[in-house]
Amino acid sequence: MNDRLLHFATRYGFLMLLAGLVIYFSVMAPGFSSARSAAFILQSVAITGILALGVTCTLVVDGFDLSIGAVATSALMLSAYSMVILEHPAIMAVILCLMMGAFVGLINGILIVKFRVPDLLATLGMMFLLIGLQRIPTQGNSIATGMALADGAVAEGTFSAGFLWLGRHRFDLFVDRLVPMPVVIFLVIAALIWLFLSVTRHGRLMYAIGSNERAATLVGTPVSTYKVVAYMISGVTASIGGILLAARLGRGDIASGNNLLLDSVAAALIGFAVLGAARPNAFGTAMGALFVGILLQGMTMLNAPYYTQDFVKGAVLVAALVFTFYLSSRRTGAGH
Amino acid sequence: MQEPVLHISGLEKSFGRNDVLRGIDLSLASGCVTVLMGANGAGKSTLVKVICGHHHADAGLMALAGKTYTPHDAADALTQGVVTVHQSIDDGVIPALDVANNLMLDKLAAPGAATIVHNKALYAEAKDIAASMGITVNLRSQVSDLSVADRQMIAIARAMARAPKVLILDEPTSSLSAAEADRLFALIDRLRNRDVAILYISHRMSDIRKIADRIVCMRDGAISGEFADKPLDYEGAVNAMLGRQMSDVDLSLQQGQAAVFQLQGLTLWPGSEPVDLTAKDGEVVALVGLLGSGKSRLAEIVFGLKPAAAGTMLIDGAVYQPSSARDAVSKGVFLSPKDRSTNAVVPDFDITNNMLLPFLSRFSSAWMLRASRQRARAQSMIDQVGIVCQDAGDGISTLSGGNQQKVMIARWLVEPCRVLLLDEPFQGVDIGARRDIGRHIRETAPGRATLVLVAEIDEALEIADRIVVMSEGTVTGEHRNQDIDMAALVADISGGESPSMQDAPSEIRMQ
Numbered sequence: 118m119n120d121r122l123l124h125f126a127t128r129y130g131f132l133m134l135l136a137g138l139v140i141y142f143s144v145m146a147p148g149f150s151s152a153r154s155a156a157f158i159l160q161s162v163a164i165t166g167i168l169a170l171g172v173t174c175t176l177v178v179d180g181f182d183l184s185i186g187a188v189a190t191s192a193l194m195l196s197a198y199s200m201v202i203l204e205h206p207a208i209m210a211v212i213l214c215l216m217m218g219a220f221v222g223l224i225n226g227i228l229i230v231k232f233r234v235p236d237l238l239a240t241l242g243m244m245f246l247l248i249g250l251q252r253i254p255t256q257g258n259s260i261a262t263g264m265a266l267a268d269g270a271v272a273e274g275t276f277s278a279g280f281l282w283l284g285r286h287r288f289d290l291f292v293d294r295l296v297p298m299p300v301v302i303f304l305v306i307a308a309l310i311w312l313f314l315s316v317t318r319h320g321r322l323m324y325a326i327g328s329n330e331r332a333a334t335l336v337g338t339p340v341s342t343y344k345v346v347a348y349m350i351s352g353v354t355a356s357i358g359g360i361l362l363a364a365r366l367g368r369g370d371i372a373s374g375n376n377l378l379l380d381s382v383a384a385a386l387i388g389f390a391v392l393g394a395a396r397p398n399a400f401g402t403a404m405g406a407l408f409v410g411i412l413l414q415g416m417t418m419l420n421a422p423y424y425t426q427d428f429v430k431g432a433v434l435v436a437a438l439v440f441t442f443y444l445s446s447r448r449t450g451a452g453h
Numbered sequence: 454m455q456e457p458v459l460h461i462s463g464l465e466k467s468f469g470r471n472d473v474l475r476g477i478d479l480s481l482a483s484g485c486v487t488v489l490m491g492a493n494g495a496g497k498s499t500l501v502k503v504i505c506g507h508h509h510a511d512a513g514l515m516a517l518a519g520k521t522y523t524p525h526d527a528a529d530a531l532t533q534g535v536v537t538v539h540q541s542i543d544d545g546v547i548p549a550l551d552v553a554n555n556l557m558l559d560k561l562a563a564p565g566a567a568t569i570v571h572n573k574a575l576y577a578e579a580k581d582i583a584a585s586m587g588i589t590v591n592l593r594s595q596v597s598d599l600s601v602a603d604r605q606m607i608a609i610a611r612a613m614a615r616a617p618k619v620l621i622l623d624e625p626t627s628s629l630s631a632a633e634a635d636r637l638f639a640l641i642d643r644l645r646n647r648d649v650a651i652l653y654i655s656h657r658m659s660d661i662r663k664i665a666d667r668i669v670c671m672r673d674g675a676i677s678g679e680f681a682d683k684p685l686d687y688e689g690a691v692n693a694m695l696g697r698q699m700s701d702v703d704l705s706l707q708q709g710q711a712a713v714f715q716l717q718g719l720t721l722w723p724g725s726e727p728v729d730l731t732a733k734d735g736e737v738v739a740l741v742g743l744l745g746s747g748k749s750r751l752a753e754i755v756f757g758l759k760p761a762a763a764g765t766m767l768i769d770g771a772v773y774q775p776s777s778a779r780d781a782v783s784k785g786v787f788l789s790p791k792d793r794s795t796n797a798v799v800p801d802f803d804i805t806n807n808m809l810l811p812f813l814s815r816f817s818s819a820w821m822l823r824a825s826r827q828r829a830r831a832q833s834m835i836d837q838v839g840i841v842c843q844d845a846g847d848g849i850s851t852l853s854g855g856n857q858q859k860v861m862i863a864r865w866l867v868e869p870c871r872v873l874l875l876d877e878p879f880q881g882v883d884i885g886a887r888r889d890i891g892r893h894i895r896e897t898a899p900g901r902a903t904l905v906l907v908a909e910i911d912e913a914l915e916i917a918d919r920i921v922v923m924s925e926g927t928v929t930g931e932h933r934n935q936d937i938d939m940a941a942l943v944a945d946i947s948g949g950e951s952p953s954m955q956d957a958p959s960e961i962r963m964q
Contacts, residue, residue: 317820318813325810328801335756335790335797336811336864337782396801 127393131440135408142415149418152292156300162410163303164189164358168381169388169402170310171354174347175236176385176397177314179327180229182348183240185355186378187247188221190371192359194251197260197369200280201272207280214356221247222352226345244378252371260369276367284364299361303403306354311399323347324396376427383430384409387437395441409433458483458650459504459522459535459619464513466499473499475674477513481619481650486641488661489654490694491671492855492883497654500671501621504652505537506530518618531559534618538608538625545608548597552588553579555596555607559614586610587640602633609640613649620644621652626660631743638664658687670694691884704895706918706935709733712770713902714872719764721747721754725926727764732872732902737895739905739917739934741946747926748906749791752876755904756788757781768871782811787865791877791906797861800850804842805831807849808864815868834863839889855886862890866897876906891916910942922946 143150168185175182192214199210221243228239256267264272287294288301314320323343325333334340358381362374387408388394388401412433413426421429457480464477473496481487491497502508504515506524515522517533524530530537538545546555556579560566579592588610590603599607605625612620622641626634641664644651655661661668668685670678670693678693680686713734718727728751732738740748753759755766757775766773768784775781781788790796799807808831809816816827831845840859842852849857862878875894879887894903894916907913913920914934922930922945930945932938 313820316822318817318822319820321806321813321822322810324801325799325806328799329795329797331795332797332799333810335778335788337777337779338810339779 166406189359218356222349709736739913742923
């Protein structure tokens with residue numbers, strides 16, 4: 118009986134908690150249970166969710182990517198630089214950003230598999246490097262149309278309408294202009310990564326690497342390649358996050374995206390607790406991001422002050438980790 | 454028998470629906486080595502974990518030196534005088550510290566110990582402890598630089614610094630060479646003379662014959678036999694452990710067909726003698742040798758993990774030069790490595806995915822895995838190899854060690870290959886599972902050359918058509934597995950002079 122309860126709790130406890138929260142806020146905060154509110158929540162978690170899905174891939178191969186936040190802000194600055202100063206079209210800016218993300222992931226992967234730098238340290242180093250690098254071309258300034266350049270000229274380029282569409286367009290769904298473009302992109306990426314990790318053989322082999330790298334090597338898995346690919350996925354998704362952020366803001370704001378790293382890592386780690394998986398998984402990550410979004414939106418509607426938000430996120434993360442590691446160790450530790 | 458130091462009665466422990474210990478009665482006397490034997494899954498490890506405070510018993514009593522003993526955790530068991538040296542040695546030592554600090558670790562960690570460490574006094578005291586235990590290594594050398602045996606000695610010496618009443622050794626020789634094991638036995642003799650009650654857990658008959666004063670057998674969570682009268686009835690003990698009569702394996706020896714796999718002048722290390730070897734289609738060849746004889750090196754070279762110093766390998770007459778494990782697998786050379794938990798088992802996966810891991814591409818179309826095809830194949834392998842499990846989708850860690858090993862062997866029988874290497878396929882496996890694995894390997898042998906790398910002669914005799922002996926990086930002898938001259942075989946293994954034959958074969962400790 119006790120065992121079954123424990124099993125049920127580890128498996129569905131988190132989702133039940135999520136449902137409970139939704140019901141509580143719906144009752145307590147009028148307007149919470151509306152389509153607009155749901156779209157707002159989704160929009161608020163879309164970008165961190167996309168980053169979290171990338172970091173999930175690195176967690177699957179037992180790695181970690183601390184550089185995602187810096188990659189996203191670098192993409193933000195790069196897209197602004199490309200369009201405003203170099204006067205590139207939107208498509209060019211997007212391609213540059215995606216290539217930058219893939220390249221950073223490649224370098225991360227090479228540092229880790231080739232030069233044997235521990236993952237946390239390699240990506241931490243990369244994070245510092247990128248935070249510094251993105252400030253150099255503009256002498257530490259934000260980028261906006263009309264800004265003065267070093268040579269005295271004025272930046273003439275603008276964020277094109279097509280680019281802004283990526284961040285600001287809203288699709289009609291029951292209500293006019295309801296679902297924002299970033300939400301659609303988030304859902305598509307979530308579905309793709311979920312499929313990739315759970316039903317393709319590549320995903321399966323990545324989980325094998327994360328669980329026992331030596332065993333995976335000895336069955337002929339190209340472990341290094343998979344690890345590099347995981348970091349490249351992480352880099353690309355982070356740059357997508359950065360592009361969407363730029364498209365929403367409409368300027369290359371140097372101070373944006375400070376919270377991206379912590380929020381997305383938290384979402385991925387909270388995801389461990391979903392369905393009792395006790396390991397990184399795309400569905401859990403998406404749910405983790407959503408959980409944080411719902412909690413913050415509900416609290417905001419109940420007039421909780423903004424400065425309590427980080428505390429609440431931290432508390433949720435710690436609780437989810439206890440849930441994952443303590444309960445699942447009680448469940449599986451019953452072997453001999 | 455003397456007054457028991459540790460007395461256990463009616464001990465029960467279950468995990469969920471699984472009753473692991475079903476009423477254990479056991480007494481340990483001081484100055485006596487009690488060997489605990491039991492097949493995989495008999496409950497030995499659980500019993501040890503209850504005694505050393507890691508698990509709590511569901512029912513039953515334990516008494517230590519006449520007083521009730523209910524350790525609430527492992528540290529409590531230690532302070533009460535029950536010391537356990539676990540199977541994985543690195544649990545017992547801190548590799549980054551030197552020998553003296555390791556020996557004194559418990560003193561350093563004790564509550565109320567001085568904050569500032571007096572190095573001089575520490576080394577002096579460590580020296581005394583080392584001397585009393587017969588440890589000769591430099592006290593200032595770092596433990597990570599020492600051999601496995603030395604580390605084990607230090608783990609035991611550290612335990613002895615607490616003057617324990619009961620010492621539990623869980624399969625202590627599983628990673629020691631013969632000479633190293635002898636040193637361990639000498640140490641155990643010393644401890645016996647100091648009136649410590651010793652519980653020694655092992656599978657190895659050779660160890661047991663050397664040190665047992667008394668044998669207790671466990672089966673299915675209960676004591677199935679006790680043997681204390683000299684001379685000890687080893688055969689009876691094995692029967693009590695297995696619950697059935699041991700029988701010799703009858704092999705129908707195969708000559709083998711065409712040569713499949715050839716080594717020509719293969720040099721394992723620069724400067725060692727070259728190896729020449731031919732394995733034929735359908736033949737099972739056992740490579741037997743001591744630790745450092747080069748058989749594991751040979752496996753690594755054949756599987757593309759290490760380069761050979763010189764020489765060529767041929768498969769079906771064509772030159773074979775693998776660049777990686779992946780390359781080897783694609784060329785039809787499979788290796789089931791030793792130490793399954795480190796090298797083979799993916800603990801997060803179920804039985805199906807563990808078994809089919811090397812061949813996932815065969816069970817997917819485009820990138821998508823075909824779950825039903827995977828399942829069907831895994832189920833048919835489970836039936837063929839005789840893996841005892843509820844469901845092919847169960848987690849691998851729900852299986853006993855022997856069944857996990859069966860899954861690891863089955864992994865490489867899923868697809869046909871030209872050369873199959875099995876490195877220590879019977880490691881940590883009880884005799885029943887060992888027979889199942891051996892039978893299945895022989896049944897599937899036609900169509901490939903099979904090389905089995907084992908340390909124990911008994912295991913080679915059970916499975917091979919031909920036994921090839923390795924020593925110091927080269928082949929020192931070859932015997933067809935029929936009316937083998939044991940004396941000559943043993944002489945080949947030890948690399949020259951023949952030791953006294955009354956001990957052979959199972960007394961000979963090989964790794």
